[in-house]
Amino acid sequence: MKKIKVALAGQPNCGKSTIFNLVSGIEQHIANYPGVTVDKKTGFFKYDKHKIEMVDLPGTYSFSSYSLEERVAKDFIIDEAPDLIVNVIDASNIKRNLYLTFQLLEIGIPVVVILNMMDVAKRRDIEIDSKKISEMLSCPVIEASGAKGIGGEDIMRSIVETSNNKHKYDEFKINYEELEPHINNVEEKIKNTLLPQNKRWLAIKALEGDQTIINRLKNEVSDIDGFIKVQEDSFHKKYDKDTVSFLASFRYDSADIIYHKTVNEKNIGKETLTDKTDKIILNRYLALPILIGIMFMVYQISIVWGYKLTDYTWPILAAFKNLVIDFLPAAYFTDVPLITDLTIWLVNSANALMNYIPIFFILFALIAIMEDVGYMPRMAFILDRVFKRFGLHGQSTLPLVLGGAMVGGCAVPGVMATKGIADDRARMATILAVPYMNCLAKVPFYTLLLGAFFKPDMAIMMFFISTITVFIAMIVSKILTSTILSTRETAPFLMELPPYHMPTFKGVIIRASQRVWVYIKKVVTIVLAVAVILFAMLQYPGLSKESETKYDLQLEKVLSLFDNKAKKSKYYEEVDTKDEVSELLNYYDGYKAKRMTSSSKEGAQSIDEDYIILNKSFFKFIKPRKDKEARKINKILRKLSTKRKRILRNIKNEKVENSLLGMAGRAIEPFSKYAGFDWKINVAFLSSFAARESAVATLGSLYENNKADNMRAEEAMAKNSGYTPLHAVAIIIFMILTPPCIATMIVVKMQTNSYKWMMFAIAFPVFLGITIASIIFTLGLNNGWSGLEAMTYFYILIVAIALIIGLFPSKNINWKGGMKLKVNGQVKVYKDN
Amino acid sequence: MKKIILGLAFVASSMFAHSAIMSCFDNGDGTITCEGGFSDGSSASGVKFHVLQDDKNIYESKMSEDSEVTFKKPSGAYTAVFNAGEGHKVYIKGSDITE
Numbered sequence: 001m002k003k004i005k006v007a008l009a010g011q012p013n014c015g016k017s018t019i020f021n022l023v024s025g026i027e028q029h030i031a032n033y034p035g036v037t038v039d040k041k042t043g044f045f046k047y048d049k050h051k052i053e054m055v056d057l058p059g060t061y062s063f064s065s066y067s068l069e070e071r072v073a074k075d076f077i078i079d080e081a082p083d084l085i086v087n088v089i090d091a092s093n094i095k096r097n098l099y100l101t102f103q104l105l106e107i108g109i110p111v112v113v114i115l116n117m118m119d120v121a122k123r124r125d126i127e128i129d130s131k132k133i134s135e136m137l138s139c140p141v142i143e144a145s146g147a148k149g150i151g152g153e154d155i156m157r158s159i160v161e162t163s164n165n166k167h168k169y170d171e172f173k174i175n176y177e178e179l180e181p182h183i184n185n186v187e188e189k190i191k192n193t194l195l196p197q198n199k200r201w202l203a204i205k206a207l208e209g210d211q212t213i214i215n216r217l218k219n220e221v222s223d224i225d226g227f228i229k230v231q232e233d234s235f236h237k238k239y240d241k242d243t244v245s246f247l248a249s250f251r252y253d254s255a256d257i258i259y260h261k262t263v264n265e266k267n268i269g270k271e272t273l274t275d276k277t278d279k280i281i282l283n284r285y286l287a288l289p290i291l292i293g294i295m296f297m298v299y300q301i302s303i304v305w306g307y308k309l310t311d312y313t314w315p316i317l318a319a320f321k322n323l324v325i326d327f328l329p330a331a332y333f334t335d336v337p338l339i340t341d342l343t344i345w346l347v348n349s350a351n352a353l354m355n356y357i358p359i360f361f362i363l364f365a366l367i368a369i370m371e372d373v374g375y376m377p378r379m380a381f382i383l384d385r386v387f388k389r390f391g392l393h394g395q396s397t398l399p400l401v402l403g404g405a406m407v408g409g410c411a412v413p414g415v416m417a418t419k420g421i422a423d424d425r426a427r428m429a430t431i432l433a434v435p436y437m438n439c440l441a442k443v444p445f446y447t448l449l450l451g452a453f454f455k456p457d458m459a460i461m462m463f464f465i466s467t468i469t470v471f472i473a474m475i476v477s478k479i480l481t482s483t484i485l486s487t488r489e490t491a492p493f494l495m496e497l498p499p500y501h502m503p504t505f506k507g508v509i510i511r512a513s514q515r516v517w518v519y520i521k522k523v524v525t526i527v528l529a530v531a532v533i534l535f536a537m538l539q540y541p542g543l544s545k546e547s548e549t550k551y552d553l554q555l556e557k558v559l560s561l562f563d564n565k566a567k568k569s570k571y572y573e574e575v576d577t578k579d580e581v582s583e584l585l586n587y588y589d590g591y592k593a594k595r596m597t598s599s600s601k602e603g604a605q606s607i608d609e610d611y612i613i614l615n616k617s618f619f620k621f622i623k624p625r626k627d628k629e630a631r632k633i634n635k636i637l638r639k640l641s642t643k644r645k646r647i648l649r650n651i652k653n654e655k656v657e658n659s660l661l662g663m664a665g666r667a668i669e670p671f672s673k674y675a676g677f678d679w680k681i682n683v684a685f686l687s688s689f690a691a692r693e694s695a696v697a698t699l700g701s702l703y704e705n706n707k708a709d710n711m712r713a714e715e716a717m718a719k720n721s722g723y724t725p726l727h728a729v730a731i732i733i734f735m736i737l738t739p740p741c742i743a744t745m746i747v748v749k750m751q752t753n754s755y756k757w758m759m760f761a762i763a764f765p766v767f768l769g770i771t772i773a774s775i776i777f778t779l780g781l782n783n784g785w786s787g788l789e790a791m792t793y794f795y796i797l798i799v800a801i802a803l804i805i806g807l808f809p810s811k812n813i814n815w816k817g818g819m820k821l822k823v824n825g826q827v828k829v830y831k832d833n
Numbered sequence: 834m835k836k837i838i839l840g841l842a843f844v845a846s847s848m849f850a851h852s853a854i855m856s857c858f859d860n861g862d863g864t865i866t867c868e869g870g871f872s873d874g875s876s877a878s879g880v881k882f883h884v885l886q887d888d889k890n891i892y893e894s895k896m897s898e899d900s901e902v903t904f905k906k907p908s909g910a911y912t913a914v915f916n917a918g919e920g921h922k923v924y925i926k927g928s929d930i931t932e
Contacts, residue, residue: 314854596856596868604931625861635862645899 004052004163007077010088011100012059013374013498015116018146019088020056021507023155028514039419041514047156050163055082063103068424074212077107081196083163084110086155091121091128091143092499094263098255101137105172108198110162111139114155119145120499124272127264136258138170147504171198176250178239182207182231189227193220207231207243274499278378282497287382294375295401298366303402303410306359313358317351318597325593330586334555334647342535349531353523353743356412360519363402363413365512367420372503376420381497389806390474391481392433393426400430400473403437411435411744415751416519425488429477431751432761435739436473438466446732453728457788464795469736471802476768478805519750526746534742537660543651544658551651558643562636569632574617585644587611587618588637661686675734675773676727685738725787730777733794737769853877855915855923857930859906865930866903869896869915869923881916 010016024043041056057076058069076082087104089097094115104111115121115130134141140158144151176183186203195202195216205213206228217224232243239246280286324347328340370376380394387396396418403414414434421427446465454461481488543551562581566572575581594607612619621637624630656662665682672682739745739762749758772794780790855877857867869877877900884892884904891911892904906927913930915923 318854592858592868595858596854596870601929601931623861631862638860642899642901649898 001046002050002163004050004084004159005080005082006052006054006159007057007073007080007082007085008054008088009057009073009085009100009104010059010116011061011090011097013377014059014088014090014093014097015146015501016056016059016088017511018504018507019086019114019116019144019155020054021504021510022144022146022149022152024054028510045156048160050160052156052159054086055080060100062100069422071212074210078195078197078212078216082109083166084112084159086112086114086159088114088116090498091115091117092124092126094121094126094128095255095259098258099251102174102251102254105137105139106174106201106204108171108201110166110169111137111172112155112158112162113137113139113141114151115141115143116146117501118143118150119148120501125266127266129262132262133258136261138172147501149504171200173200174250174254176204176247178241179207179235179243179246182235182243185231186228189224190217190221193217195220204247208247209244272499274374277500278497281375281378282382291379291382291397294370294379295397298363298370298398299401302359302363302366302413306362309358309362310355314351314355315597317354321347321351322590322594322597325590330582332582333559333585334551334644334651336648341539342532345535346528346531349742350523350527353412353527353746354520356410356743357516357520359410359413360416361512361516363417364515365508367398367417368508368511369503371420372501372507374498374500377497386806387426389808390478391426391429391485392474392477393421393423393430395421396426396430396433396477399434400437400470403434403473404439404469411437411439411739411741412747415744415747418751419515425481425485428485428488428752428757429481431748432480432757432764433473433477435744435748435761435765436469436476436737438469439741446735453725453787461788461791464791465732465736468795468798471798472737474802475798475805523746523750526749530742530746530749538656540660541658542655547651547654551647554647555644558640558647562640565636566633570629571621571633575621575633581640583615584618584621584637585640587615588622588641591622592641657683671774672770674778675770676730676777677734677773681731685734726777726780726785726790729780729787729790729794730773732791733776734769734773737772738765853880853915853917853923855913855925857913857925859930860903863906864903865906865913866901867913867915867925869900869902869917871917877915877917883914883916885912885914886910 008016008020020041020043024045029042029044039058043054043056045052045054055076057073060070060073063070063074077085085104085107087101089101101111101113113133115128115133118128121128128143130141130143140162142151142154142158144155183200183203186206187199190202190206191199193199193202202213202217206217206224209228209232214224214228221227235241235243235246281290321344324343325340328343329337331337331340367376370379376395379397382394383397384394387394399414399417399421401414402417403411411434414437415431418427418430418434421430446462450458450461559578559581563576566575575584591607591611594610595604608619608623611622620627620630621633624634662683665686666679668682669677669679672678677685745758745762748761749755752758752761776790776794779785780787785793853869853871855867855869857865859865867882869880869882871877877896878898880896880900882894882896882902883890884907886907886909891907894902894904896902896915911927913925913927915925
């Protein structure tokens, strides 16, 4: 079977992905282009004994600027040498689309042109003579409509025919008239290079100053830089023209000729449906309310409803975890094998991220719909002016909203939604800013602290906390974009508002599933790396010899108590050895864990049946029913299980306290004390970030309290503790500024494709948090501020900074000179006359 | 002093997106044990728990360090409620609690 490699190219919004889905069927593969986070979609299909591999290049307006997408697309053409290029054109916007077509034709490989959205063009009474286009460009031109599913067969046939007739292909050339001698010079200079591409194309690109091409040529022709400079200069001298704009104007003119000879727009100037809709959607007064409404719906459907769905999906994950546990070596009382501990830890970490899948599926589907409909660029258009001042992009809206612009969101989907932001710098800034937004899961934490320290001022404090986050996110992104991100590429805001389309069901589902699948694949690999490191940081160096003996003694005591009491039951001989007791204990705990994951009666029944098969004689101790003798064992078994859990918990706490992480908590006390944090708070923060379930246990028992008090936790906190409201404010400020969780950091790694940035996303907020908390705490301490005062000053400061950045124009006047006029004199002249 | 850390710890643990879960067993001796937790393995220690009967709270408590609560089985219909805050509540009807 013959193989054909096809590159699918087209401008943004030309409906390239609908064409891709139309022909490629379900055999699709999605990955990233090497080194960047641009999606590389590959589809496979068979036609007429040919196997066709189609790679969807990123949408690009031209092939001569330096955006990330164009570089990726060019690298693909150079490195992977496709057999032919399929160029998708928006038939309702043919003139501008043809500009790219000419650049593709010049590459020197056969091109198949697809006039997509023919239905839209027809509806707008645009008549297109596709035969004539085909003759003029001497390449096949196919009419299609991806959204309506028309033209797939023709496209496939044309790809195969074109590939089979490759020998008949004649090099495509635009006559660049005055520039021709220079093109020939460069072509001559590079004619012996080994690059397989068309030399004329390489020469033209080099003259255009295309760095991708020049760098490649440099490998073989070291003085190419200087040579091209000479050519450009001499051209400039002779004609007073720049090669770049000269080439561009030739291509535009060529596109214009095709347009005028083949297209007849009868309704030119008439208002289209899109124009009418835009009058409402982009209306000065309505645009913002509509945008807020749509954002609210996306938030509601994906985050709120998606969360409800997780009630149904998590039992699957929990069942998976139980299944894994079944295969792991069992614990022997408090002696849990390392491999068991580590594997459960890994599965827990992965499950925490997998729990987001329903949310993501809905979110990605909604994003796909908004992209297809054409709302995404409009949203960016509406808000770009505001966001630009902070180094962000109009498209940063959605991530920030999901991250928690409203009542509280979640940074994980927020960061995941940054994928579509075209501007690399703004995308990075958004990824790093989203974790500052109001994380839903932080809310109970604030509620608790406020209840304890700010009873009368709870409402105002809550208002401060929930509204300050967006200002902080803005300031942070401004700081980052004007410092470490300032060298990042930024795309000029070239936002096209495409006509509205109906999304296709198939396209939306395929895209959402693909993105979810990529998420799953990455989570597995990244979780493995991150979780293993954290596990080690929490486990080592482990318990001291004395502690081990201490816990062994405790266990012995508990076991002998069990043994004494078990003697009273007639079933004693079933549990009279240590091994038997251990087995029974694991049997009991395993049963309970499984029951936790089944909510239905039928589910519970089937677990019962499984456990009866597993060990019939043990089952009576779990469910003694009317059997009095078994009930005796059941009672002490339950106690034994509780006691074992307590010992395990204490062991874990001691391990964490002595672990590398615990040491870190102590080590930073000299700094953190300025924020009012002692080492206990430090360990609390560190372990809550790193280890979910251990955080509670750690601190719960480390600082074990007399359990018998009936005081409400909040009251007890205020009365028993040595902390003041000012301490609470410092803790709150730190909490506001620090990243919500390890899951967020993992998606940051995913989206930035770099562990360095992930580390930065952890370290910078922590540094910021501790610095600001220290400043506020120390100032407050010295000036005798109350907690509310400290928080108010902090709030005013942040809002003021944000407003100053927002109100000052981001562009300074960067020209000077001209005629120095004496202003006073000038005025006088007018007055005199 | 001690309590604040306890509280802090609990809330810190809830700083993860997760679903609240609870399951209850009838111990067969006139008591019911409910065990709470979160889907990511977080402990539910300290989470509020109450039992509703005719829209009235007839029992109120908190999850123990083992994320468990044991209470006397009420006569008549009742509902066990695990309350970890807005969006994190679980209701289980007494009639669904089996041995």
